[in-house]
Amino acid sequence: MAEKKDIRALTKDELREYFISIGEKPFRAQQVYEWLWQKGHKSFEEMTNLSLELRQKLEENFVINHIRVDEMQRSSDGTIKNAVRLHDGKIVESVLIPTDKRITACISSQVGCSLDCTFCATARLKRMRNLNADEIYDQVVAIKNEAENFYGRPLTNIVFMGMGEPLMNYHNVLNAIDKITSLEGLGMSPKRITLSTVGLAKMIRKLADDEVKFRLAVSLHSARDEVRDRIMPINLKNPLPELADALRYWYQKTKSKVTYEYVVWKDINDKPEDIQALAKFCKMIPCKVNLIEYNPIDEGEFQQADSQALNDYLNSLKEVGIVAKVRHSRGKDIDAACGQLANKNEIAGTA
Numbered sequence: 001m002a003e004k005k006d007i008r009a010l011t012k013d014e015l016r017e018y019f020i021s022i023g024e025k026p027f028r029a030q031q032v033y034e035w036l037w038q039k040g041h042k043s044f045e046e047m048t049n050l051s052l053e054l055r056q057k058l059e060e061n062f063v064i065n066h067i068r069v070d071e072m073q074r075s076s077d078g079t080i081k082n083a084v085r086l087h088d089g090k091i092v093e094s095v096l097i098p099t100d101k102r103i104t105a106c107i108s109s110q111v112g113c114s115l116d117c118t119f120c121a122t123a124r125l126k127r128m129r130n131l132n133a134d135e136i137y138d139q140v141v142a143i144k145n146e147a148e149n150f151y152g153r154p155l156t157n158i159v160f161m162g163m164g165e166p167l168m169n170y171h172n173v174l175n176a177i178d179k180i181t182s183l184e185g186l187g188m189s190p191k192r193i194t195l196s197t198v199g200l201a202k203m204i205r206k207l208a209d210d211e212v213k214f215r216l217a218v219s220l221h222s223a224r225d226e227v228r229d230r231i232m233p234i235n236l237k238n239p240l241p242e243l244a245d246a247l248r249y250w251y252q253k254t255k256s257k258v259t260y261e262y263v264v265w266k267d268i269n270d271k272p273e274d275i276q277a278l279a280k281f282c283k284m285i286p287c288k289v290n291l292i293e294y295n296p297i298d299e300g301e302f303q304q305a306d307s308q309a310l311n312d313y314l315n316s317l318k319e320v321g322i323v324a325k326v327r328h329s330r331g332k333d334i335d336a337a338c339g340q341l342a343n344k345n346e347i348a349g350t351a
């Protein structure tokens with residue numbers, strides 16, 4: 001018998017197509033969608049406005065999966081990291097980041113990652129699979145509940161900056177964002193959601209064509225191909241001129257500013273030519289730059305550049321009218337900071 005499908009992974013349109021395909025009225029999709037999303041029900045049996053026969057049919061073909069927070073760690077700075085167990089036993093991590101003004105959820109989109117960025121701990125896990133829309137959505141709900149329970153505050157922002165490359169899981173990530181922003185789901189404004197990508201040109205164009213309303217961030221780290229090729233192998237197939245064209249297209253279509261994430265490493269991208277290249281790249285479309293503090297993942301090749309190099313970056317960008325800020329990492333003591341999500345406890349536990 002074929003494996004049962006996760007019904008919460010479907011979009012409303014896919015659900016409608018399913019009901020049409022079995023000869024049911026399309027409005028059944030709306031009824032089931034409300035049970036699943038508005039009412040949050042966990043069994044077909046409870047869907048009392050459907051006939052018994054239809055409920056049985058759904059039961060035979062689908063499951064209603066939910067994630068489980070297996071372990072929650074709290075940092076001395078208030079950051080919370082969840083180890084989230086999926087229905088097949090795989091684990092991803094998500095992070096709650098509290099600041100004075102915001103509570104941000106940092107969400108994973110894949111189990112592991114296939115990109116091989118040399119400075120990132122998640123790359124060591126390789127990619128195991130894409131997350132379904134409901135697995136992405138449920139991470140947000142878990143963090144929203146923790147924000148309310150531990151801090152008495154609402155969740156204000158969501159960033160797709162956890163494990164994985166969201167644009168390599170395009171359909172499910174957009175389906176999840178649709179549920180997060182729809183009134184049947186969490187009703188959050190798309191302006192408070194940021195998708196962070198390694199910079200896949202083709203998929204950035206697709207986002208623009210799909211007229212998405214959320215924010216875009218690009219993990220740039222270098223505006224010189226010869227440097228970016230070495231630290232982010234994806235750049236070999238997807239070089240900076242292509243990325244630049246796609247970003248111009250994005251801005252032309254959406255009029256939405258892009259954020260560049262950028263780590264400055266000693267002897268890698270801390271020279272005047274690196275700074276000039278970034279300043280030039282930034283003049284292309286309206287943008288801002290977040291200089292992210294490096295979180296060492298081992299004793300290796302990469303070291304945070306000194307503060308002089310950071311100041312040089314800040315000054316040069318300011319001269320050309322670009323807003324740049326240094327972002328200090330949160331949750332380092334529990335390995336919850338950028339690039340540190342690697343299921344460490346899980347690995348330690350199974351070793």
Ligand code: SAH
Pocket residue numbers: 119120121160161162163164165166196197198199217218219261263292293294295296297338339340
């Ligand atoms: N694949 C997406 C989502 C991951 S976001 C992307 O590339 O944007 C995680 C962010 O943390 C990225 O900007 C990534 O470049 C950055 N990062 C990875 N390893 C890091 C490390 N060790 N220290 C600081 N930032 C890191």
